[in-house]
Amino acid sequence: MKGTIVIALQDLVKNKFGQENWTDILKKSNLPEDNVFYSHYDIDDKIVMTLLQNTCEVLNMTLEQTAEVYGNYWMNEYAPKKYFAFFVRKKTAKEFLLEMNRLHSKITNKIKNARPPKFEFEELEDNKIIMSYYSARNLELIWIGLIKGVGTYFNEDIKIKKLGRSKVELTFS
Numbered sequence: 001m002k003g004t005i006v007i008a009l010q011d012l013v014k015n016k017f018g019q020e021n022w023t024d025i026l027k028k029s030n031l032p033e034d035n036v037f038y039s040h041y042d043i044d045d046k047i048v049m050t051l052l053q054n055t056c057e058v059l060n061m062t063l064e065q066t067a068e069v070y071g072n073y074w075m076n077e078y079a080p081k082k083y084f085a086f087f088v089r090k091k092t093a094k095e096f097l098l099e100m101n102r103l104h105s106k107i108t109n110k111i112k113n114a115r116p117p118k119f120e121f122e123e124l125e126d127n128k129i130i131m132s133y134y135s136a137r138n139l140e141l142i143w144i145g146l147i148k149g150v151g152t153y154f155n156e157d158i159k160i161k162k163l164g165r166s167k168v169e170l171t172f173s
């Protein structure tokens with residue numbers, strides 16, 4: 001997975017939970033303490049999953065809690081600075097989410113091995129959509145955490161109703 005995903009995790013842990021926790025996570029993951037990740041490089045999915053799992057262990061949080069904190073950090077602190085171009089002109093959470101296929105393929109089209117997630121949308125009403133998530137990585141909890149982060153960014157309350165493992169109904173208000 002693209003290095004930026006791990007850099008956001010690293011920044012989140014360092015800034016919100018302290019450098020020593022990130023050092024512990026690296027050690028537990030058998031990576032050197034001074035390990036440097038590059039945003040545009042591909043990092044083996046196994047390493048990403050190990051780092052995520054060890055983040056949960058070191059911070060004593062469930063994957064669901066980590067996913068929520070990560071989604072919030074990505075959408076409200078990391079991405080608006082690093083990927084500001086995707087945020088201009090977007091006025092609502094729904095509008096932003098409907099762009100996610102285009103954004104992910106655009107941002108990964110030059111990266112070797114990138115396999116960005118895919119989404120399917122069904123618009124039920126003006127403020128209600130069904131969103132499905134497709135990825136062999138099965139990071140459903142991260143997906144939900146990011147949807148919540150989108151709600152926070154646009155200052156909207158998004159009601160999330162699970163319709164299946166990777167299918168949700170979203171109501172925007």
Ligand code: HEM
Pocket residue numbers: 001002004005079083086097100103104107108113114115116117135136137138139142143146147150
């Ligand atoms: C400006 C906003 C965003 C940017 C720049 C962005 C970019 C990326 C990039 C570069 C990856 C790594 C893909 C790869 O290496 O294959 C990724 C992964 C992912 N993104 Fe986003 N993303 C954004 C917002 C979102 C949002 C709002 C959602 C959910 C609604 C989302 C869902 C995911 C998931 C679940 C993954 C993990 C990979 C997987 O499941 O296969 N992203 N994103």
